Amino acid sequence: xxxxDLCAFVDADEALSKSGVARADLExxxxxxxxxxxxxxxxxxxxxxxxxTLAQDKSExxxxxxxxxxxxxxxxxxxxxxxxxxxxxxxxxxxxxxxLKTHCKxxxxxxxxxxxPT
Numbered sequence: 001x002x003x004x005d006l007c008a009f010v011d012a013d014e015a016l017s018k019s020g021v022a023r024a025d026l027e028x029x030x031x032x033x034x035x036x037x038x039x040x041x042x043x044x045x046x047x048x049x050x051x052x053t054l055a056q057d058k059s060e061x062x063x064x065x066x067x068x069x070x071x072x073x074x075x076x077x078x079x080x081x082x083x084x085x086x087x088x089x090x091x092x093x094x095x096x097x098x099x100l101k102t103h104c105k106x107x108x109x110x111x112x113x114x115x116x117p118t
Contacts (some may be wrong), residue, residue, distance in 0.1 A: 070110065 006101075070107075
């Protein structure tokens with residue numbers, strides 16, 4: 001009977017020891033998984049910031065392209081308009097390259113031509 005009790009105690013002690021090792025292994029795995037989750041969250045935040053920056057850059061680029069497109073359209077339509085004589089065209093080109101103030105006038109002329117095509 002004592003031998004049986006002693007064997008049961010030894011078996012219980014081994015089981016307890018094995019469960020302690022298994023628990024330590026599981027805690028190590030949990031620690032690794034927590035670190036991986038933390039790293040993934042950091043990566044997600046960086047990706048979100050990058051996407052926001054790219055969206056802002058895209059918006060700014062589209063605005064610049066719209067301005068360039070409007071100026072290009074104006075110059076093309078200006079050059080193809082038969083009602084403007086050559087002297088006016090030369091004067092326009094000379095004035096349009098001299099100052100920023102003149103560029104504003106060019107933009108205004110473009111808007112007038114778009115609003116009142118003749």
